[in-house]
Amino acid sequence: MMDKIAVVTGAGGTLCSAMAKALAAQGWKVALLGRTLSKLEKTHAEIDAAGGTAICVLADVSSEAEVTAAKEEVEAKLGVATLLINGAGGNQSAALPDTTEFDARELEPENDSVKGFFNLSMETFRSVIEINTMGTVIPCFVFGKAMAAEGRGNIINFASMTSFRPITRVAAYAMAKNGIVSFTQWLAAYLAPAGIRVNAIAPGFFLNERSRQIMFHPDGSQTVRAQNILRQTPLKRFGEAEELIGTMNWLISDENAGFVTGITVPVDGGFLSSPGV
Known part of the structure; x- marks a missing residue:
């Protein structure tokens, strides 16, 4: 039996670390890619303690040169990856x-009392689009090429609820994640002759280190943002990272999902099914 080798970008994060650990528990050798070594090492230590195999590889996924170097390191240490999970972003x-609708004060050059669309940093706006689009395209380009040479492979991209609805305040992120759905469909059709399936997972509202600060006050009470999200989520709770594993396992199984490619699967507690009226 050939080795099962996976690359997980963003593997130091809450969601992708859970996915990386689940893959390792199933016998995959996992390359953990990310920009922060300490976060990757935490995931690596948990995989190692459970008897799995993993390596940490530093790379900025929006840099073709760094991802290419990462691929060479992965192949030297583990072999050719036939599974890529693009979780970085x-x-x-x-x-x-900080407002959900236009406020005339944002047009005033010296007025910093409100941050609206017209006084955002366009450079920062661009960088969010860059990491969330090219940060997926480039790993697909680099690792997908090796999969095509092997004649087999599986790619899972990360979409979002903002792929379907332009949620307030997150214009750049929504723009990028909407593009991920389109790119996933395009790449699935393109790579089908190479024996590579390409799909995406769209997590609903899951809690991680950053989102906890947005969803909860220091005293543990919910913010208005959290209350609005839960009002629109029929299951009335946030998702847990482990609740993505079943979808991942289905998508990577040739036995169970061998005829599935080009789709985006929402794992959202019903968020998309609730219009709010």
């Missing part, structure tokens, strides 16, 4: 307006 607070 994220948002930046500087790209978020």
Whole structure:
């Protein structure tokens, strides 16, 4: 039996670390890619303690040169990866307006009482789009090429609820994640002759280190943002990282999902099914 080798980008994060650990528990050798070594080492230590195999590889996924170097390191240490999970990405607070609708004060050059669309940093806006789009395209380009040479492979991209609805305040992130759904469909059709399936998972509202600060006050009470989200989520709770594993396992199984490619699977507690009226 051939070795099962996976690459997980963003493997130091809450969601992708859970996925990496689940893969390792199933016998995959996992390359943990990310920009922060301490976060990757934490995931690695947990995999190692459970008897799994993993390596940490530093790379900025929006850099073709760094991802290419990462691929060479993965192949030297583990072999050719036939599974790629593109979980790296994220948002930046500087790209978020603090209002949900236009306020005339944002047109005043010296007025910093409100941060709207018209006084955001366009450089920051661009960087959010860059990490969330090219940060997926480049790993697909680099690792997908090796999969095509093997004639087999599986790619899972990360979409979002913002792929379907332009949720307030997150314009750059929504723009990028909407693009991920389209790119997933395009790449699935393109790589089908190479024996590679390409799908995406769209998590609903899951809690991680960053989102906890947005969803909860220091005293543990819910913010208005959290209350609005839960009002629109029929299951009335946030998701847990482990609740993505079943979808991942289905998508990577040739036995169970061998005829599935080009789709985006929401794992959202019903969020998309609730219009709020």
